[in-house]
Amino acid sequence: MPYHQSSAVSVAAVMTAATVIVIGYRIGRAHAAWRDVRAVKRDLPAKRKIAWGHTGPLVLGAVFVILTLAAAAYDAGH
Secondary structure (H helix, E strand, O other), X not given: OOOOHHHHHHHHXXXXXXXXXXXXXXXHHHHHHHHHHXXXXXXXXXXXXXHHXXXXXXXXXXXXXXXXXXHHHHHHHO
């Protein structure tokens, strides 16, 4: 099966769209969790733990995306 550039572009577009949706969702959940922490004075340690639980995967995902893009850019340059 021959390689078609349009196939690679469509796969990249789908991956980009999925990444944007996932990152947007994670940002929204992390923001809502921290807003709950600020709004609730009681039960603060539990809310803070939940907030960090949503923020951690967001940060790890962002680092993964940045490293993936850096690797792709390096590979494209060589």
